[in-house]
Amino acid sequence: MNILKAKSITLPNGKTVPVKRSKTPLIIVVLLICCYYSVQITGFNLQVLTKRIGQFWVILVDMVPPNWDYISKLWKPLFDTIKMSLLGSILGAVFALPLAYFASSNMSKNKTVVVATKFILSLLRTLPTLVAALIATFIFGIGTTAGTIAIFIFTIAYIGKLLYEQIENADLKAFEAMQSMGHSTVSAFRYAIIPQILPNYLSNAIFCFEGNVRYAAILGYVGAGGIGLMLNESLGWRNYANVGMILLLLAATVFIIETISEYIRKKLL
């Protein structure tokens, strides 16, 4: 493999400097091979795509104009969705803080606690929100409680992971100073580390909430309440004008929340 061999540049004064070869060509080749096999394995068929793509336009055209009368039935499920994501996000973000503390190797002295907490967090992260919602409906019954729990779990895992990485990368100088003046570890964490991580923490929590609104919209599919329930129903009836209305409303909501969240996050950082 010649491309992996190091080459060297010789300066006019006779000094030679070894130059590392770029690995990019090799990586591109590997990616192309992976693409080829994934097409083979998944049975992706370009012919089906070109033949059936027209159907997509049919559905899209059916959605226009949306059924404006339907909107009166949508407000409650829409607010359910927002409530679900808001409550789940807030609770998740709050509970993520102590978990992140225990998962940070520079805060927790006990190694077992660190490993165990990190393991729990990654375990929660691997659990898709939809599956969590489904399980929650078995436990708490159909409705928004299940959705809130699912979003809560996702938020804990997501914020917790980001948070402990931040804590582990935090500057420990002030922390050391506080320990030297008689603060306990938790107290030094509260006064030296939290001021450092707070802007990012809040920003992440808001960003997570923003994403959670979108997640919450589909949780209705598994019976976890909210606007997804209506979406599922309308799609089932092939009532694309209603679907159009739901999607439009959802897009507007997400847009508004995104704009607000972006504004707040810009102020925070």
Added chain:
Amino acid sequence: MIKFQNVEKKYDNGFIALNNINLTIEQGEFVAVIGLSGAGKSTLLRCVNRMHDISSGSLFVNNVDVSKLKGKQIRKLRRGIGMIFQSFNLVNRISSFKNVLVSFVPDMPLWRKILGVYTKQQKIGALEALDRVNILDKAFIRVDQLSGGQQQRVALARTLAQNPSIILADEPVASLDPITAKQVMTDFQRINKELNMTIVINIHHVDLALEYATRVVGIRSGEIVYDGPATEVTNEILDHIYNGKLEEELKGN
């Protein structure tokens, strides 16, 4: 009073940082510890407030055997000892005022600790501490907006608010320019005289050490090789402390 008796400090990797240290520092002394980097100056300082544990011997601070303390007792010991660092070790994102207030936290009830609510008395105390080091006008400015010298003064105010009997300073002027370094050293001197606080300072600037401290302790490879008044330190003694390296540098200059 700080009293080292045959103190040895051995790191986990087997390196002996302090060897057979015998040293008594009376209340109200201003001691400069000098020596090469890695000679054990920082370790010596950090044993006093139990940021490091000693391996053998005994170390008394105000007649308390430091090596026997545990958990809460260590924190109580540290309440009475202030520490100043080379890089100031302040919380950058908050104001000088809030940085100083932090020194009251360990004595507050839990709910105040959690919420960070300070009493009026504490607020006055923090402002007084800032005033003592002449940066009252910077009280509500974020620390990262201040110059190095000002930041070190905030750190000093934070320590003063703690009202310790001893201040340990680990290279407090190493990241400051010569003029600011002198100002900070003057602050230390004033505090030492006015408040009778013991000051133990690790310092690379020999000239500053001799000018401001009353007593000099020279450390070489973990052992005390000089201990005496600052006025009696001669070039031969410095040469002895620095393994002759200072002389080489002087010749070079």
